[in-house]
Amino acid sequence: MSEPNAVPVSTSSLKDRLIVAEHFGVERPTFQGEGPNCGRPALFIRLSRCNLTCASCDTKYTWDWSRFDPDKESAKLSVRDLITWAVSSPVDLVVITGGEPLIQQQRLIPLVEGLLEVGKRVEFETNGTLPPGRSLLIDGVRFNVSPKLATFGVDERKSIVPAALKLFAASGQAVFKFVASSLPDLDRIAELVDAHGLAPVWVMPEGSTTEAVIASTRELADAVAARHWNLTSRLHVLAFADARGR
Numbered sequence: 001m002s003e004p005n006a007v008p009v010s011t012s013s014l015k016d017r018l019i020v021a022e023h024f025g026v027e028r029p030t031f032q033g034e035g036p037n038c039g040r041p042a043l044f045i046r047l048s049r050c051n052l053t054c055a056s057c058d059t060k061y062t063w064d065w066s067r068f069d070p071d072k073e074s075a076k077l078s079v080r081d082l083i084t085w086a087v088s089s090p091v092d093l094v095v096i097t098g099g100e101p102l103i104q105q106q107r108l109i110p111l112v113e114g115l116l117e118v119g120k121r122v123e124f125e126t127n128g129t130l131p132p133g134r135s136l137l138i139d140g141v142r143f144n145v146s147p148k149l150a151t152f153g154v155d156e157r158k159s160i161v162p163a164a165l166k167l168f169a170a171s172g173q174a175v176f177k178f179v180a181s182s183l184p185d186l187d188r189i190a191e192l193v194d195a196h197g198l199a200p201v202w203v204m205p206e207g208s209t210t211e212a213v214i215a216s217t218r219e220l221a222d223a224v225a226a227r228h229w230n231l232t233s234r235l236h237v238l239a240f241a242d243a244r245g246r
């Protein structure tokens, strides 16, 4: 890994600034709590803003300005500062989440390139509505795509974007991680998987408390196994009680 200040990519792009809600995992180490890398040490950059308004969203401070103040809930940080911050940790996995991170896709390109150049791997948590450009579909980058179901409190005419899903599915760099809370949710997931050719499928039981995660896990586990899908937990909820910044 490079020295902390040996930040590559072009100098002008380093000044690009991203609207960030929070970034964590250096001072207080944590794990990727969801999906294929569940349990692995990870750094998190949570970008502010979303293009959806899910009723069950657990990060409304990234977009719901009727309840939160955008000036208090976000700050503009430069690509250089974020790379320097990430380099200060030996953890090699950087999760870029939100909100919806791909809203800021252009300014993400130098960030992702810089993180890869200093030896990090990058994983996006995205709602799958915004197609990733070729500059982000590069080695060392993976997308955890979470299309949101109507039962999550969103209009599927907005949350299911076939053209974007097709691109993710064809990229070979995406997994499809569906939040589910009931057996009918699994039927809807199966319809979407068939209609859009989505694979591999991960199911994540909904819940922001240990009790809720355990209850939805018990409810869904047999049926997920019967469909030969993958099951993930929400480790940060179990381990850290869903505390912000963990």
Ligand SMILES: Nc1nc2[nH]cc(C(=O)O)c2c(=O)[nH]1
Pocket: 030, 031, 032, 033, 034, 095, 097, 098, 125, 236, 246
């Ligand atoms: N530990 C931890 N893992 C996570 N995986 C996805 C997260 C998210 O909020 O997108 C998240 C999060 O907020 N914390």
Ligand code: SF4
Pocket: 050, 051, 052, 053, 054, 056, 057, 058, 059, 060, 062, 098, 099, 100, 127, 148
């Ligand atoms: S897509 Fe994700 S961040 Fe955006 S409103 Fe829905 S749950 Fe929240």
Ligand SMILES: [Mg+2]
Pocket: 058, 059
């Ligand atoms: Mg979360």
